[in-house]
Amino acid sequence: MKEEIPEIYERIEQSKIEERREKQRLREAFTSPPPLRHLRPEFLKPSNIISIFESSLTRTLQLNTNELTDAIMIIRIYYYDVFRDMVLNGFDYNGVHYRAYTASAGQIRCKKMVFIREDVYLQHEKTIMCGLSLDHINELGGCNTNKFLAYLALGNSATDLWPDFDIDKSIVVEDMETAVHGMVDYIDDKTYQITRQEMDIDIAHTDGCGMVLPRLTGGKNTMIRLPWVKGLIAAFPFDEFIREKSKADGWNYGLVKDIYGQVHDVLAEGIEVIFCKSQFKLWKYYESWEQYKQYYKEYGCTAGICNWEEDYIDNASIGYQMLQTLTDLTDDELLKLSAQTRYQLEHICNDRRTMLKALGATKGNPHKSPAQECLLLYPELLQDKYYRESLRGLKQSMEKWAWGGKLSIYGKYLFLIPDLYAFCEFLFLGDKNPKGLLQDGEVYAALFPAAEKLDCLRSPHLYREHAVRHNVAGNEQCKRWFGERGIYTSCHDLISKILMFDK
Secondary structure, eight states, X not given: OTXXXXXXXXXXXXXXXXXXXXXXXXXXXXXXXXXXXXXXXXXXXXXXXXXXXXXXXXXXXXOOTTOOOOSEEXXXXXXXXXXXXXXXXXXXXXXXXXXXXXXXXXXXXXXXXXXXXXXXXXXXXXXXXXXXXXXXXXXXXXXXXXXXXXXXXXXXXXXXXXXXXXXXXXXXXXXXXXXXXXXXXXXXXXXXXXXXXXXXXXXXXXXXXXXXXXXXXXXXXXXXXXXXXXXEEEEOOHHHHHHHHHHHXXXXXXXXXXXXXXXXXXXXXXXOEXXXXXXXXXXXXXSOHHXXXXXXXXXXXOOEEESOOOSSOOOOEEOHHHHHTOTTOOHHHHHHHTHHHHHHHHHTTTOHHHHHXXXXXXXXXXXXXXXXHHHHHOGGGGGSHHHHHHHHHHHXXXXXXXXXXXXXXXXXXXXXXXXXXXXXXXXXXXXXXXXXXXXXXXXEOTTOTTOSEEEEOOSSOOSSOOXXXXXXXXXXXHHHHSOSSSEEEOTTXXXXXXXXXXX
């Protein structure tokens, strides 16, 4: 028994030595650089091929429509350790190295990221970054990673080239921000106690919105994408505003400062587009707007248009969220709200006009398929067995959606636009508290000429926000200065805090 005790201690000591060795091996394995990952070609199957829209990135990389390319790959993440390794070190495929490129907000939510061939990226880096580099950005204090990825992903947005845009005829100015007085539920950031009280709230009315001369876009409002620049540009004749005010007062009101302090003469320089600071995401990494324009031209950057306003804006539908917050809705009111949907269900199989509309064969549809064109030319095709079956299927779907709260209504999806007349007073006249054309509680929506009141809604519907406003569609001054599409909101109204929108 005494002879066995030293042997036991010896085995215990040996096991401790082995355990220390194993820990050291693991430590070295995790601290030493991992081997470069290689994507196995046999896992790239036809089912993994995806389509992307034409964008600034595809035009920069000279990718052809309907042609397969390996210049960019979108990777779905399952294991975070593997993904971290790929972000830091990239991966190889067929002897070519790929590096992490970007991920939009939607891709981050879906755990996806875009990777790009390193040789392709290095070739077009200055165009993609509009002259900037990661080292330069970090030297100036860096940038929030998620925001930087989102801004870099602007080049992935589905856009059409905007050939009429001239970077030399654009400037970037400060946003219009004023204090708006009103009744609010104030939340104390220390005690979280909610108090209903009247107070002034600072609101940036032009957040995400700039101006463009109507002749450049045919009077339409549109969303734009440039390197590090995004948002809405609304058609407004700011050149006429300057001329009228200058003539009346005998003073040149066209002199404005950009966000870098440089003075511009809007009329003399032929300025056609005025961006706001909120639209220029990486403005602080450039020395001036002139430097940005120099890089833009030197590296062949382009402007793109997305969400171009249609000539005909069809009626929209309302969702269950906006219905269930109408807690005092009566049966009669619900019947009125659902009248259009009920009419469609009753006539979808026996009324020609309703049948054509359900199949998308209308003159207002700007993207009609050849089949829809045929139906418009020869409506008797509705008697064909295929279309009869299609209409039955549509009726079943429509009924299903109606039970789920999706109802057809007399409503429109419109761009939200601030009072641009007030913005011009702020920008050109130097009025820090502009009056504008719209008063508190007023909106202007020319597409609803007979509607005195409008329920202004926005998705997502966060709480109980039905912002009912008075529509001044008959106001002659508004008709003159504002466009026929879009809904214009007042700079004296807290509506942006109610619906929580930017422009």
